[in-house]
Every structure is written in structure tokens, then in C-alpha cells.
Amino acid sequence: MNRYDFRAIEDRWRARWRKMDLYLTGTDPDRDPFYCLDFFPYPSGAGLSVGHCKNYVPTDVISRKKRQEGYNVLHPMGWDAFGQPTEEYAIKTGVHPREVTGRNTRTYKRQMKLIETDYDWSREIDSSDPDYYKWTQYFFLLLYDRGLAYQDTSYQMWCPRCRIVLSNEEAAGGLCWRCDGEVTRKRMKQWFFKITDYSERLLSDLDDLDWPDSIKSMQRNWIGKSKGAEIDFTVHTASGEEIPLSVFTTRLDTIFGATFCVVAPEYSRLSDLTTPERAEEVEDYVSRARKRSDRDRLAVSEREKTGVFTGSYAINPYNGREIPVFVADYVLEGYGTSAIMAVPAHDDRDYAFAKKFDLDVVEVVAPGGEPQGVEDGATMADGLLINSGSFDGLDSQTARERMAEHARREGFGRAEVRYRIRDWVVSRQRYWGAPIPMVHCDRCGPVPDRDLPVELPEVESYQPDETGRSPLARAEDWVETTCPSCGEPALRDTNTMACFACSSWYFLRFASPHEKDRPFDPRAVEYWLPVDLYVGGAEHAVMHLIYARFWTKVMYDAGLIGFREPFLVLRNQGMILGEDGQKMSKSKGNVVTPDEMVERYGADALRLYVLFMGPFEADLVWSEEGIAGVYRFLGRLWSICCECPEDPGDDKSPSLASEVRHHLATTLMRVTRDVESFKFNTAVAALMEFVNFLSSRREESSTAASTWRGAIRDLLTVMAPMTPFITEELWHRLGFSGETVHRHPWPEWSESDLKRDTVEMVVQVRGRIRARITVDADASEEEIKRAALRHERIASILDGKEPGRVIVVPGSLVNIIP
């Protein structure tokens, strides 16, 4: 018997499989489709670490198993190739981003092949290829045509370090998603996608998705639906003008307690609200507020309330009371009306502001009818209304409804639903992205350029600048063009699209990646989509995953596709941490690469260890001793298979044969069930247990040779998706039929093999185990009970007394209560 020589085995099969086109997407019309997709990777310069394997190996196992089960499987791979780091590298080294991208994708692909992922490389796509981004631009125009892309000048999230505008999603928490730097505000004209038109659908369609609860809940929070009312206050300015001041509130029941109003520093009519004698102070406050980073404005430690009186008073339409209007940065621009009524008795923030500026606090809601007083802070709970005129005595819920109805009748307000999600700023002041296909003409305004692709020009330097001007602006020959509408000289838009635009439709492209005249073949899309299984990291919860859902809904509305949700099932893999328990990073020097592990233990051991380490979704610490253990297991598998009896004659020992069949059936059942439910770690444990069992009976194998051989064949078949090389090698060494184990059908097992003739049962007295009995598997409860009571230890514990109660759980235990 020779040793398990993984290098020779892996080299041999890698080459043979390539010639066999083993992983081509299935096209047999009689088979059902299964679309298994990994998140679109951004090919970074660092290459893959073993952490990436935690994403790619499980989908690889599922797709291989589905193929063995007879599905046509689509498991593609491509590159989300546009993006900043590539461009930064290009700026630093002068190498063209295209070349950097090529280098990085080659590394990724080589490493993916090293671990033998079963991608159909004939469908590889690259989002920075004009044949691809042509269609990204096409969808930009689709959104434009449907009124969902627009330009606006406003204060944008701006990352000074990356010198780029960020979407709200990319700047969550006031930090840039790429560099973790603090975000500031910059007033710029930008392109937006009107994702807010889809708020309600993005929210309600989540219900039917099989996604992790955490991701769904993050999206729900992000969309942030709240029901309330919009109420128009009236402001009398110093010049005697009347201007409206609309506020949004979810607590209309507290409006009789409003003692002041607050507008955001960015409030559009702030100057109209400000009296001349307060103007200087207000302007000063606004400019100071603007200089603070968002992070500062939001930071818990910085939440000391600041603000300035505008000099104006607003009239509360419910009680005619005149209350002062302040400007303060605790009211945010872009949500609701950017103006609030402040009820210090029933809102913490308003309370803090009122205390600081010595403003009135009027209590109007009494939880349980008991006024809580206003000395120790605000009372947020619902209750019965007091000091609220004709609404006194109503409970908060009813009051909100009645008061909204009252406002509607009187014409100064209405019930209103608001969402926190903002429109998606999609333009980027960068070179390495898909150009926005618009032309700006003095006469016609922005005009779509339908002559796609609008290709990236060659430029001297990719360096962005602090002004937010794109490097494309310097490519004058390219910028200066003619208006597609009137033919006069006009200028191209010099922004590119955020990379999340490219990844908002790539899953459609994979269905027909070489389609020339349209983004996809609708028949192919209808066959393959929506995606059956989507796997990637949780960090895209409110970025990619919300944008892709949005684009899908737009395409659905446009009649391009027949489904509303792109990804039916989503799973998030956990991270692999370095052996020091820290996140793997070059700077910490704790990165483990697949290359070194494949070199030392082989691709099969690496794959199997990644599956076995722990639960799929858990963060786990890498351990070289762990992979060594799995490698030893493969050695045991190798030796047990090499000893497999040659001649499949009759079984001489029916009892061993039956035992083997039982263990096999249990193993097949567990592996099948566990892989389906993403419990790869326990599936591997089941395989180990089976090999351990065979190993313990290896001396006798020839007495049940036929069954034994069959068991080895099935074992190799279900292990093949996890460890493709060793199983293939053993398959051929043992002379099993067919060109490759990987096309062998997934084995079935019989229910009768799962059952045993006799079962061991535990006998408890008052819940404590006191004895074990062996009974016929089909024994009646009465028989089991008799056997339990007959046991000498039980009899001695009972000491002749009659048991009070006996609980029998057939096949498991007997519990006796004396």
C-alpha cells in the first residue's frame, strides 16, 4: 500500500478535469436549474487568504452536490473590478488601473483554481470591461428614463481622505466604509438614484425572503419607516410676513406640550425665518455647525445641545400658542421636514435643549393617568392626555388618530409616513468606474448619451483633487463633445458611477454573459433566476444587498424581468481570524494563505478543515493543528480504502453486513441533511465517525466484502464535493464505474437500514440514570416497562415498592417515579 501523496493526486486530477470540462454549466432541458452564487468579489492586490475559503468552499460543496443530484447548476465567478484601491495603486505606481486589475484577477483566479472551486470559467465576467459596463450605463439610462435618476446640489457625505462622495450607506456611522476615516459635508451637484420611491416595497418584500434575521433587521432599520403626521405651524416674521413651518412628528399626541420649534442648520428657509437682529448669530452658528464632521455631530460624547434663537415665533395651530423657533444641529437635514416641534416634557433631546436654554416644559401625557412630573427628565411612554384642550382624557394612540384627523379637516396637517433611507448618491469623482452616460448642453440641459458604451478615455493622471473634480474633467478631447439632442457643442459628465452600480445587476449577466445586443437573454434569465442561493459576508447588509434589490424592482417595473427579488436564499459566512485571534491583515502579519496550506496539506485538507472548523456562520480562529488533524483523517480514509477487499463476493457475515449498512445509512442521512442545512462541520464529523467505525472493524472487512465495498463507494460519493481529489483518486483505484466520481449520482439510503433490531435504552429513577437495558426495537411500551422493572439495580432501588409512575419513551428511555 502506498501513502497518501496529495501533491501527485491533485496535480493529476486538476489537469484531467480541465480537459473534461467538468464544471460547464448544465444545459440538459430535462433537469431543474440551480443558481448558486458567491458575492461579486473585488480583486484586491493582497490575493485570497484562507478566510475567503470560508465563503467559496461551502458554495462549492453545495453546487457539486446539486450537480450530483441531477440539477443543471450555474455557479459562476466574475470580478467587481472597478474601484478605488486599484485606482489608488495606479496613482502611486503609474501603472494603468486596467493592468492592475488584470494582475489582481489573475491571482484570484489562480488561487480559486488551486482550491478547485467548480466555477464555470467560460462565463467569467469583468465589470470594467466595456462589453459589461456598456450595460451598466444602459441601466443608468433606464433609471433616468423612468424618472429615477436626477441631479441635485446639496450637502453630500464627503470623505476627505479618499476625496470622494459617499452614499449614506457607505458613510454609515459617519465613517467611510473604505478607509474608516471621518466623513464631512460638502456642497456639490451630484447624480442620485431615487431609491426612496421604493422604500415601502424594499421593506415589505423582505418578509418573504429566506435571509438571516440579522440582515433583514438591519435593512428594516435602515429603511426606518415611521408613521406620524406633518403639521403646518405659521411663523410671523419681523417684516410681518407669514411663512409656513411644517414639522414631522410621530408624537402628535404631545403637540399641546410643544414649547418651541427647531430647524436644522441646513433648513432651506432659515434666512427667511431669521430676524435681522439675530442674523449674524444664526449665520455664525450655521457655519460652525457645517465645519463639524458628521462624526462629531453624531458622537455620543458630543451630544451637548447647541443652538441659536432665530428671533421668530411659530404659532401652534392646535392651541394658538406662540413659541420660539431655534436653529440647532440636533435636528438633521434630509429627514422629515428638517424641522421639528419640540416637546421637552416627552422627548429626551428636547428636554436637554429646554434645560440648557431655560425654556418652558409643559406636561401633556400621563402614563396610566398619573402625571410623572417634569423635574427628572422627559416621559416618553404613552398615556392619557392632559392639558390638551378637547383631547384631554384620550389615550395616546387614539389621540394621535383623532388629532391627525382634526388637522386634516382644518387643513393644517395630515397623517404621514416617513422613511429614514435617503436617495442614493451614485456619482463618483473618480477615473476607474463606469462613466455616467450623460451630456450637458447649455441649451438642452442634461441629455442621455445612448451611444453606448461611453468608454473611459486614456488620461495622463488618475489623481483626484480636493475640489471634487473628477480626473476625467482633464481629458478635454473626451469631455468636449456634441449634444446628442441639438448637435451643438456640449460637455460630457465627468463623473463615474459608484461600484455598487456594477454589482446591482451582475447576477443577471451570468445567465447569458456573452450576449452582444442586450444586457441579458430574457429566456436565460427566466430559466436561471432568481438566484437560489447567495453567499457572502454580512458587511454588505445595507449596501450591495439593498441596491441590488432596488435595481431588480426597477427592472421588474420596466417589464424586463419577471421577479421582484433577486436573491431568494441568503447566507453569511463567518470570518476566519488569525491564530492570534485578530482579524487577518498584512500589517499584523497573521495572514494565512491558501497557497501555503495547499502546499503543506493539500487542497482537500484545506477545504475539509474550513468546513470542519466550526459553524458556517461563526467567526473562528485559524489553527494549524486543526488542519493537521483533518489531514490525518484523510490519511486514515486513504488507508481504509486501500485495504478495501477486492472481490465483491457474497457476504459471509450477515451481522457485520447489516451493521455496516446501518452505519452507512445513518451517515448518508446525516451528511445529506447537514450539508443542506449548512451544517458542514457536523457533516464532516459524521464522515469521520463512519471512517472510525470502518477502521475499528477493518480486520473483518473480508467477511462482508460486498457490502463493505458498496459502503466505501457511497462514502466516496458523498465526500466528493468536500474533497474532490482524494475521492476521485480512490474511486479509480478501487475500480468503481464511470469517468469521474463527480458525475456519480448522490446515493440514497433505505429507511429500514436506519433501524436496528434491538435498541439500548436508559432507565432513569427520578430522572437519574440507574441502568441500561437492551430491548427489541419494536417492543411495546408495556414490554419495555416490564424489562426496566425487571433490571436488578432498578429492583433493588425500588426495594419491592410499586413504582408510582413510569414514563416510557420508546427507543430512548424509561423514567420511573417511585
Add this chain to the structure above:
RNA sequence: GCCGGAGUGGCGGAACGGCAGACGCGGUGGACUCAAAAUCCAUUGCCCCUUGGGGCGUGAGGGUUCGAAUCCCUCCUCCGGCACCA
């Protein structure tokens, strides 16, 4: 603060309300070896009694149940996300 998730041996982790700790790592003892590595065998939750047992054990405390790691309540800790959204 709000939302989501998790607390089980020395470690990673298993356990349809029914034998807690599967499987693996690590440890210990042994075999093979001149020796070591590799491999194989045995053992390994803690405590007590020499055997056979007995007791205690799933973050803490209560509850439901014949029976709870699992269900319910209260609390603590940790991880992830959001956080002045009116």
C-alpha cells in the same frame, strides 16, 4: 439607548424537551523505533470513595415539566449592527 445573536470541558465545538460534552485539537499512558518524527492503541468534564459506584456540572437566579443546555420570566457578560431620524 434600540435591534440582532451568543454564553456548554484546557481549546474549536456537538446535542427533534429525553443518555450533556458527538467530532476534532490539546494532554496523559502505552506500542513500534537504537532513538526521534510519523503512525497505531488506550485514556481524558470536575470532585469523592481503592473496585463497583456516588455526588456536582451547560453565565446567575427563579419557574413550567416525570424530565430543561433546549421552553418561560428576571438579571449579568460578550459579539455584531444602528444610534440626536423628531
